[in-house]
Amino acid sequence: xxxxxxxxxxxxxxxxxxxxxxxxxxxxxxxxxxxxxxxxxxxxxxxxxxxxxxxxxxxxxxxxxxxxxxxxxxxxxxxxxxxxxxxxxxxxxxxxxxxxxxxxx
DNA sequence: GAGTCATTCGTTG
DNA sequence: CAACGAATGACTC
Numbered sequence: 030x031x032x033x034x035x036x037x038x039x040x041x042x043x044x045x046x047x048x049x050x051x052x053x054x055x056x057x058x059x060x061x062x063x064x065x066x067x068x069x070x071x072x073x074x075x076x077x078x079x080x081x082x083x084x085x086x087x088x089x090x091x092x093x094x095x096x097x098x099x100x101x102x103x104x105x106x107x108x109x110x111x112x113x114x115x116x117x118x119x120x121x122x123x124x125x126x127x128x129x130x131x132x133x134x
Numbered sequence: 135g136a137g138t139c140a141t142t143c144g145t146t147g
Numbered sequence: 148c149a150a151c152g153a154a155t156g157a158c159t160c
Contacts, residue, residue, distance in 0.1 A: 034144065053154055057143085067143040069153035074145070088154065095153030138159080146151080 035071040048116035049131035091124040
C-alpha cells in the first residue's frame with residue numbers, strides 16, 4: 030500500500046544523486062513533515078525497495094542509521110558496502126566524508 | 135563529552 | 148481508536 034506521503038519520500042530520495050546520501054531530517058523536511066520517524070517508517074515499509082535507494086538515507090548525526098528495519102547487524106554492513114560502491118565511505122559506522130551529504134530541499 | 139527524556143507524523147493492528 | 152516505528156533535538160550528569 031503506497032500512500033501519497035510515501036510517494037513524496039521516494040521521490041525526494043530519488044532526487045539524491047549517486048555517490049551522495051541524505052538524512053531522515055532532510056527527507057522529512059523535503060516532504061514537509063518534522064518527524065523523521067514517519068520517513069523512516071515509509072522506508073521501512075517501502076514497497077519499492079529495489080526502486081528506492083533507501084540505503085542512501087542516514088541519520089542526521091552522520092551515523093549509518095538503519096536498513097530494512099534493522100538499526101544494526103548484517104543489513105547495516107550491507108548498506109555501508111552499497112554506499113561504499115557509490116563512493117560514500119563510512120568510518121566506524123559513521124559517514125567518513127560529511128561532504129557527501131546531499132540536501133534535497 | 136556521553137547518556138537520557140520528551141517531541142512529532144504517519145502507518146498498521 | 149490506540150500503539151509502534153530506519154529519528155532528532157535539547158537537557159542533564
